[in-house]
Amino acid sequence: MASSADPFDLDRLAEELVAREEKSGEPVDHDLPLPLPLSHDNPYLTAPTFNVEEFLLSRVHTSLPELRTELREYMATLKEELVRLINDDYEAFISLSTDLQGEGTRLERLKFPLGDIKAQILESKDELSAIQAAIQEKLQKRAVLREEKTLLHLLLKISESMTRLESLLSITSEQESSEASNGRLIYGVEESPEDKDRANQAKHLSRVAAEYNQLLYHVNKARSERCVFVDQIQWRIDRIQSSLSSDLDHLFSTILSGLVDGTKVSEINKAKWTSDLTECLRTYDMLCLWRDAEDILRRDVVRAYVKKAIYPGALAAPPSPLVPHTPFATTAAPSFLQSIQPPRTPYTPYTALHNRTSFAPTLGLASSSPWARSLEALDDPLAKLYIQVIRFVERDLCRIMDIAERVSIKPLPAMSREKNTSVGNLSMLASQPTKSTEFHGFEIMANVVWAEIGNAIIEELGTVVFAAGRPNEFRKNHEMTQAFVRAIEVLAPSEHAVEVMRKHPVYMSFERRWQLPVYFQLRWKEIISKLEESLSVTRLDKADQGGDKNFATIQARAVWEAISACWSAEIYIPDLSHRFWRLTLQLLSRYKTWLDQALAGVDESPTKSTAYPNATKERRPDSPSGRASTPAPPTEAPSAESIAADDAVLRHCSIAMVDIRTMEVNVMSVWQEQISMLLPEYLNDDEARPGDALEHSMHNITSLLPMLASRIVSVLVRRCSEALLPVRSIPSQFRAMSNKRVPSEASYFIPTIFRPVKTYFGINTTEGPGSPLKDLVQKFAVEIFETVAERYGYYVTAMRKTEESLRRLKKGRKTTFSLFGGNAKDDEGRDEERIRTQMILDVEAFGREGEVLGVDIAQSAAFRMLDEMVHREEAEAQLQ
Template structure:
């Protein structure tokens, strides 16, 4: 309590809360930043001091940048200022405060006197208000009655208009009124509908306009009748039968007039002048406009169907129409105007006929100009230009008829629909869909369906399908608008027509036809050479059959766009089937290692020919199918996004790559056979030393040995280089370099093997001579000089042989700089005794070829051959193996285990121990 009395405003607590709040907001204040505080002295305008409730915390926060001591001083200064102003106010207005109570005496009675007139005035005003309200109610009642009378009068006028309209329409349409019906039962005259020449001008020349005005009056009558019906007038219900009769009569007269006008325009006897033809077209336009205003679009279509189209259909489309000769469609040839009535004219009175050229709607064998509205400009017209095909001739005749008699009417009807309100709704004239296509489509299905849609004979079915689709597209070219084409394709007859095509049956027949031929050829498990009569890019009948089958899928005689996905799948299946046949029939199981014989050589020649043909055919098929994709397949596939089309192409390329990959083992087998033959030609290398030592002629050699030119001869024979035609002559462009490089590398390694063996023999002879004082020289010399000359001649001959071998390889496209084996061979033949370079061992080719040789021998041959092979490495590097810590010494010790042993799994455990011990002992002794 003592502390509270000392600090009544709890300034210490407020200071602590302020410090805590400022500390918590320190980080955010530093991040956002504040403007420098502005000192504002306390005044009467301070919002915190003038508020109804003084908020201490808000006030202190507003002065947060002022210390408590300064704030206390400022508040004390402001308090003293307030006191001074209050004292000054009291001193200045003290007299007014004192006289205020005196001045207010007697004002209450005065206010009471003022209230008395106001009560009387209020009473008068209320009385006047009630009188005015009575007057207002009376006026409102009279106005309501007047409005009711006005509405009844308007309704009576409307009914009078309806009655007058009905009477006027009956008069215009020559319909007897009810009163006349009671007096006379004679039928209504039909002069309005007859084309006699003795009727007046209104009923003959201006009938179309007359009926158009009647239709406009009828539309107004319907509007008035609907308006009166909303008022529930019994009168309208009473005369509804008369309105229906007017509609029926108007429709009948309009149908009769439209039919008569159509016959005058399209009839065979209706030869009119250009002026009369223009007037007839104007009358047809007026009739169609009248139909459109009355919403009788289907009635107009029925007239067209009945009087124009159906007559032609009955004459042209019947069960024997394809066997009957087609009569030409003669165009309407205009005559000069004549005043003689057509019904009274005789042949002698008519003017002479104008010569005409037989009509054709297609420009034959000429480029087509694509423009809507003419069948001759259709890009499909050339398909129907086949006079020998009865279906094409029939469709051409139908198109000529539509173009001659219906196209103008369809264009007029489309223009009328566009100008009228009917475009805002779904109704309107659909002459192409509801009249032309419905009649022709149904007649083709009913009368010619057994012939046109018969899928039992695929060739005829494909031709009928192509011709019929060309006819439909050409018919669409005659459409006046795109909307007409859409309406035709949405018509139920169009849907039923498309369903009549038995496309799955057609595909099954084609599939059986294509696949059966392929399977007959692939049933033979060997490659058969194509006959010279076929003149194809493929060497085998199997590849030819596959290519013919794939080409047939996309040929014009087989392909149908609606079956694109099925033919695409069949194409991939054919490629897969050929790949499977190659894998099962042609891919070799293993590389033969038998010693050469006449039978094996003949068998190898046969294999080389077959494999060469298969590899050639695989490449040719790859290129031909990709070309077919670029030129035809990619264009025939349905339109798709870029990613989908790329996926399809990737799928095709994967199939072709898998097919090409199947030939890789065949290439390996070809290389193995050629390598074996080339290595067999190297055998004379081993006899070079003995040959030179036995020769009496001690001259230095100048030419390579006789066998060098025959080392790579098998490769040249295979590719037909300098020896006529070889089995792989067609592969020379793509495989010569790769095959020659691989074969050259293997032969060079075998060459190194022979040279190393020969040097080993020379070293053995040299050591043997050193151990004896006098010995007989095998090479015909008793002095060291003669022996040295023999070695020089042998080395020179080997250098010439290796250089000639390298040149042969270069002629075949081998890059000698990239051949490690040839580099080793060159270094070996150029090396002087005691300076032999390290022996380069190709662990893949050398050991594998050695393994193939040893696999045909017994166990002790293994040991002998392995010993010789391991010791050869030491001999070839004898200068480097003199020190026991040499890395070549360690290589010789681990050579057997690391490189050779994995190739001979047939060794038993005890034999393996004997072989390892014998080999290592011989290596150490050496």
């Protein structure tokens, strides 16, 4: 009835609407929106562009007649407002037209005076322009006169400066020379610079150099003005320069002679000589005559000594002691050299030298240098010659280089002016290429010291020092020479001096004279020929006990000796590190090839094993477990030929494993202690790092270990399984026994099951093939025990099947033999009970034998199955 009275459920919808409104709590207005009347605020009417469609859509609830009525009403409103606006402004519009009457005549009267004013203004402007042009012309004339006056003053300065310099340098013209010959003074100079005191002369030349620099500045400025006067006096400027350079060179040479030869001056005056030397070097630097000073130092000091010290017979002549001058010997070494000690690394390129602990007494900086001390520890003519040269450089040149470094003008502010070079920095510079930087200043270390010494060694001693055909002598000479070069670099005043020295043509030529590829080829031939002679025999025969006991074969020992020789102090040269590194990897690859050839004759299936780390087990197709497949038990005893073959497999595989493991330990040890420290740093920055390459090479060799371990385990499993053959005859033995006593101990064959393992590892016996592998006893024993336990269970299962067959044959009898589960009380029942007891005793003894070898029988799945099998049959027999 409700549905017929309200078919659309309007009541229900109304109730729901009321409920929603009450729930929201806000009043709801149900009235329809009314459109607002048209006005000026309507957005559609005030829009820049009137849109009819939008306006009609906004009035969609209004009919057209109503809309027309609204628009007419709005239009009437607009008309009323327009009329109102016109009426409000009408009076103002009429008054404006009345006020403008007569203004045109007034404007015409104002035009007449404006023309006269404009003409007067233009006339004044022309007069001002003429006056401005005249003033500008006068100013330009004054500027020209000022420039000419300035140029004349500049020329006067140049003339005065030249006159002053000629006076200071005692340069006279022809007329002045004739007057001077009559006893007249020259420019008021009472005495020549040669008669002055040396200290005053040094300061005098410094003053002349400053004046000369000022003269050059003025001359360059005048030359930019294209003055003919400058070209006419150029010969006088050149004469001044020549005289100044000559006087400075003479003074510098005199000071050098006095400082080098200590007999010319007293000890008290040597400090003054050093001050004069500083003043001379500062003057050279002021004049940018660095190379002139270097040539004098090279000619008067270094070349004279080098000719006396380095000559073809110098190595055969007895060394003469070089006595140091007192001021230089008593000065303390710089702080950065006082703490220098030989590198404390397990191995360094100069181990043979640095490991010496007794050193001869040394001098000053040389005693603080590990390279100089290493040379002093050698009793070699070349080393003694190098020590003499180092002492000479330290005594006579170090102070000069320090002074020159301080007075030089450096273009880079970060460049050190003091002796701040450390041994660590020098070592880093030795392994890294130097960057070329433009530098103007003294380069005494490169252009003087090394240019003369290096050139003399190349020309006078080149045939002896660079003897690449004699490897031992060549390496010794190279080692001593490199120590000599490093000791010279320690004496350098700055790192920049070392960089310049290494970029010098003489240094590059010196380095090229070392025929290092030839030396490497000779060493390569020496190492490889000896190694290939040993590897020509591809048999795994144990070596004599006289050699290294860590390696089992002569071949492995030869490979290790070849690798050790590459990095030994008697052969290794740092510059050939990349070649010796490549040879090391080649030696390991060659050893892997030899192992593959030697193991090719070992006849055994390469079954994987877990007896060695990283080994994997070969899965049987039908077995989900990871255990090694269990071969079928032998049906007969092995022959003598098979026993000999198994002995050969055990011996060869054991020898190979011992050598591979020893090789891995030794190679990784020498990598950590020596090779990784000797290889250059840039090799470690490459994508293919040396350590990864070595690990890859060793992995290729150690990958043979799982295969060798599986072969050894396979042979031992087979031999251990042979001792299980008596298990099948246990029932027949107990039935044939006349004494029907209950067994109390395990069978006689149980202790012999794992005897091959003990014999192989030499446990409680004489030394066996696997004695060096005793650390793998537990890992081998676990897998052998697991496999033998499986075979043990196989024998027990086979015996059960055999007994069941016998039971079926005797099923006509009331009391039948039942090995598994029988409960008979006659003789056969007692035999079955004794057999079960014996099997339990045997299995327990079998587990104890495994525990002796370190096997955790609780973790052995095969043994648990075997133990459950024998005890389950006993329980079933008791229930029956």
